[in-house]
Amino acid sequence: MRSVLSVLFVIAFSAFSFAQGNCGLSYEEGLQVREQMFRNRAEIPLQTIRNIQNSRFTIHIPLVIHIVGNSNGQGFVAAQNVLGMVCRLNNDFADQNLRFYIKDSLRYLRDDLIFADAYDSLAVNRMITYKDTTALNIFTNGSAGGGVAGYYSRRGDYVFMLNSYANSNSPTITHEIGHFFTLPHTFFGWENIDARQLHFNTPAPDSIGTDWRRREVEYVDRTGPLANCYSSADGFCDTDADYISERAQCPLSGTALDPAGTPISPNTTLYMSYFYDDCVNNFTPEQKTAIMTSVVNRNWLFFPAPNTDSLNWTAITHSIPADVSQVQVQDSISFQWNVQGVGPAQKYILFVERLIFGTPVGVVYNGITGSSNTFKLPSNLFINSATYRWQVMPYSNGFTCAGFSNPTTFTVQMPVSIQNISDVPQFSVNPNPVKGDQINIFYKLTEETELSFRILSADGKIISSAPFNTEPAAEHFTTINTSNLPNGIYIIQMISKNGIQSNKIEIIR
């Protein structure tokens, strides 16, 4: 018994990303983002935005989240990480009264073109075809060219997130959604330029780039004759002049001089900057105004609320398998849990891992099970005598912050054989898992039987087999040398005229 809601989401999701990846928004697309922001600013009266901000009503934004894998169904980001990402997004935008929810359900796409490189132009075209044009679309994938952690595609008007950043720990989602709502980088105009090296002693020029790419350089001054913060760089005066376009630690080491020779002192806490993930935690008031202006421009004020945007779950308990229980497996293992104070439209993620000496060594199952509080897994996912632990995560389209229930453990007891053979009442192998160089085989014959043994790999290939041998009715004890077998799962089979008996073993050294 434990309180689900008391779990801080930062603890509940375990995928950490310490890497500092880049945003894939190009200078050209960033320029278009800024043009849209300037247009919105010119066309939508500030008073309209102030009225909306002051009324403090919740604006619901539907997300369609496309989880991309390959055509074999591999490479999908774990659903709990996506839920954590949405939870984080809602925390980061809560003070702006923007509330994101999952429209309908998470979408799983099997697409080899996107899977190969989600930053490729053809992949962008493909993602556009998958879009739901009445929602904010987010795509996740395991690979994207150029070390990109995420991007906003201006052309496709969607957000992409690399799997390893699509979680509650990375602020990348908040940064990309900032672009979606017209925010440029705070260092806009300095892409791929090392300002600290070029302008440490020498003041920056008053403009950089050539031809149509020529852009004004932002002065440090916020007021007075030099101040150009409202029209240059990211177009905001409450974001300090920032020339740092490479991922940088905070506090900033080194600096650069503006055209007047004043050292820049950028705000290292802004989501739209390139300061390290641990540094950033806010948008400025002017950025928030631009976000709301974009929401109005998109005509997105009045999406319906999801059927649940909070949940009344107070506790979740595991009933089957009970904690520290031994489960007799037939063809499947049943899981059942109970939830107190259930809200409507809940779904669950079931997470089952194998343990060795209390340490997780492999994921047995990790998937969305639907709205029922029971689920069955086939027995072939489990190994005889092995220990497992399991957890469930409840969620609804409007609430993704519950986290996992407390894990409980169980041990699996398989039937002696998969096929019953009347003349071989007993056939067992031990130890399992195998840590040494041999396994012991015990079998009992009630009549004289012609027998053979063989070893198969987990995918069914015969690795070795012995010739048939006629053996008397008796208890038999023999050994098989396993020193030449690499670590892994194997099947030991006993073959007689009446059929085949199998025992699964695992070798771990």
Ligand SMILES: [Zn+2]
């Ligand atoms: Zn960016």
